[in-house]
Amino acid sequence: MPKVLIADKMSNRAVEVFKARGVDVDVITGLSKDELMNIIGDYDGLAVRSSTRPDAEIIGQATNLKVIGRAGIGVDNIDIKAATDRGVVVMNTPFGNAITTAEHAIAMLFSAARQIPSASTRTQAGEWPKSDYKGTELFNKTLGIIGCGNIGALVAERALGLKMKVIAFDPYLTPERAVELGVQKVELDELFQRADAITLHTPLVESTKNIVNRERLGMTRKGLILVNCARGGLVDEEALKDALEAGHVRAAALDVFAVEPAKDHALFGTPGFIATPHLGASTNEAQENVAVQVAEQMADYLLTGAISNAINTPSISAEEAPRLKPWVDLADKLGTMMGQLLHEPAKSIEIVYKGGITSLNTNPMSAAALAGLLKAAMPEVNMVSAPVLAKERGIELTESYIDEAERAESLIRLTVETKARKFAIVGTIYRGEPRIVRLFGVPMDAAFAPNMIYVRNDDKPGFIGDLGGILGNAKVNIATFSLGRMEQGGEAVCLISVDGDVTDATADAIKAIDQVKIVDRVRL
Ligand SMILES: NC(=O)C1=CN([C@@H]2O[C@H](COP(=O)(O)OP(=O)(O)OC[C@H]3O[C@@H](n4cnc5c(N)ncnc54)[C@H](O)[C@@H]3O)[C@@H](O)[C@H]2O)C=CC1
Numbered sequence: 001m002p003k004v005l006i007a008d009k010m011s012n013r014a015v016e017v018f019k020a021r022g023v024d025v026d027v028i029t030g031l032s033k034d035e036l037m038n039i040i041g042d043y044d045g046l047a048v049r050s051s052t053r054p055d056a057e058i059i060g061q062a063t064n065l066k067v068i069g070r071a072g073i074g075v076d077n078i079d080i081k082a083a084t085d086r087g088v089v090v091m092n093t094p095f096g097n098a099i100t101t102a103e104h105a106i107a108m109l110f111s112a113a114r115q116i117p118s119a120s121t122r123t124q125a126g127e128w129p130k131s132d133y134k135g136t137e138l139f140n141k142t143l144g145i146i147g148c149g150n151i152g153a154l155v156a157e158r159a160l161g162l163k164m165k166v167i168a169f170d171p172y173l174t175p176e177r178a179v180e181l182g183v184q185k186v187e188l189d190e191l192f193q194r195a196d197a198i199t200l201h202t203p204l205v206e207s208t209k210n211i212v213n214r215e216r217l218g219m220t221r222k223g224l225i226l227v228n229c230a231r232g233g234l235v236d237e238e239a240l241k242d243a244l245e246a247g248h249v250r251a252a253a254l255d256v257f258a259v260e261p262a263k264d265h266a267l268f269g270t271p272g273f274i275a276t277p278h279l280g281a282s283t284n285e286a287q288e289n290v291a292v293q294v295a296e297q298m299a300d301y302l303l304t305g306a307i308s309n310a311i312n313t314p315s316i317s318a319e320e321a322p323r324l325k326p327w328v329d330l331a332d333k334l335g336t337m338m339g340q341l342l343h344e345p346a347k348s349i350e351i352v353y354k355g356g357i358t359s360l361n362t363n364p365m366s367a368a369a370l371a372g373l374l375k376a377a378m379p380e381v382n383m384v385s386a387p388v389l390a391k392e393r394g395i396e397l398t399e400s401y402i403d404e405a406e407r408a409e410s411l412i413r414l415t416v417e418t419k420a421r422k423f424a425i426v427g428t429i430y431r432g433e434p435r436i437v438r439l440f441g442v443p444m445d446a447a448f449a450p451n452m453i454y455v456r457n458d459d460k461p462g463f464i465g466d467l468g469g470i471l472g473n474a475k476v477n478i479a480t481f482s483l484g485r486m487e488q489g490g491e492a493v494c495l496i497s498v499d500g501d502v503t504d505a506t507a508d509a510i511k512a513i514d515q516v517k518i519v520d521r522v523r524l
């Protein structure tokens with residue numbers, strides 16, 4: 001039974017889902033990095049929110065880990081590269097807390113416009129400070145949205161409902177989508193120049209780091225309201241403090257900070273400043289949504305291989321997972337066999353899908369074939385890490401599709417090019433079993449087995465008798481024997497599956513048979 005660790009506080013519904021699905025689950029929150037490193041090796045899955053930060057060191061200790069599930073949206077607390085290199089799927093729940101976060105942004109906008117937190121504190125302190133607070137209406141004001149994805153779009157809809165004018169900067173926002181949302185797409189500088197209020201909804205990446213900086217704050221209209229419910233690091237906090245103190249920015253409401261938890265911050269106490277402790281996603285509804293979703297996604301992956309909302313690998317739906325499985329296994333076996341027979345570094349790999357299989361999602365098959373191919377040199381590689389590792393090594397992948405299969409209903413052909421040569425292997429599924437139908441140009445029909453011997457020989461009498469004698473003397477039992485040849489008396493290929501290992505001495509004895517040119521052992 002797979003075992004999952006829930007390392008951040010999340011709705012107990014996650015535990016219920018894991019248990020109902022047959023996944024063992026521990027909930028241990030508040031672990032130090034060392035504590036997490038000590039126990040992470042026991043788990044197949046790790047479920048987190050934003051507090052736990054699985055970095056390269058933690059992932060390096062996670063010898064059994066297959067999946068990290070983020071009950072939420074932002075995955076900047078997870079070292080995706082380290083996870084990918086180790087073949088760990090990273091998945092998030094991209095929609096479950098979006099409405100809640102959009103509502104928090106709108107709440108922050110109103111709080112800032114009317115200074116509700118400070119007015120409330122002082123009223124409750126007995127001051128009745130009515131004359132100190134003159135807010136600003138949002139009606140008819142221009143809201144600039146930076147990042148108009150999930151949450152940005154939800155904020156736009158709500159702001160339009162408040163009768164604000166909405167302008168948006170997002171390099172990936174299409175003009176059609178902008179029209180559909182009823183927002184005006186603008187460039188970044190124009191947004192800073194025109195907005196009465198700005199709200200941020202981008203991830204923290206190189207291009208968004210300090211997107212609200214001193215220079216851009218300088219372009220804004222006096223009396224600006226700034227809201228950040230996305231990520232700390234999008235705003236230059238020092239520049240914001242200066243702009244608030246100068247009275248240029250009227251109010252700023254931050255839910256997120258460059259360093260969290262922010263317990264002692266230069267902005268605290270600045271006039272017009274409002275802070276919440278990363279509460280954007282903190283409602284019952286959102287937490288239930290993300291907990292259930294992350295647990296279901298992680299259980300699906302651990303139990304069936306279905307992948308949804310993965311950041312670092314293609315998706316496989318629950319419906320297609322069982323249909324894909326035999327083909328993914330076949331691709332893995334073809335790649336593994338090729339990897340062991342190649343003896344030269346691969347430069348490129350071409351995968352041709354033929355027949356009915358072309359209507360399936362072939363991404364996982366290609367990833368499995370690549371993983372198989374790389375396995376000989378990198379035993380830890382899997383479908384998640386293979387595409388990245390292949391790219392890093394300059395191995396080019398091309399995929400093509402032919403609807404009509406020649407011999408069997410569906411075929412996968414793997415052609416690998418090295419510096420000097422090209423090798424091809426073709427496989428199919430016959431009666432539910434993976435089979436090799438062509439190897440290095442020679443037609444054949446062979447099953448895969450854990451221990452196989454590959455022999456390339458001249459098609460001349462006497463070879464099979466000699467080979468049988470050598471294996472018999474070595475007490476190696478032959479399970480199946482498959483022969484193929486280009487033409488009578490030409491080059492032949494022989495694949496023998498055997499029970500148990502073949503020693504170097506036995507392989508050398510086979511190599512010494514007259515007709516034999518090449519002997520290789522293949523382990524699947
Ligand atoms: N405060 C909180 O508790 C929460 C914060 N978040 C954060 O909110 C942010 C947005 O989340 P979603 O809307 O779901 O993400 P999303 O991926 O749907 O949208 C992000 C948008 O930012 C845009 N973008 C990327 N680079 C940009 C750039 N340089 N300039 C302008 N736009 C750019 C993208 O094109 C995309 O449309 C994320 O950082 C997420 O982590 C999400 C949930 C809760």
Ligand SMILES: O=C(O)C(=O)COP(=O)(O)O
Pocket residue numbers: 049050051071072073074075097278279280281282
């Ligand atoms: O989903 C996100 O990106 C969030 O920032 C929410 O973070 P949290 O799960 O509340 O720690």
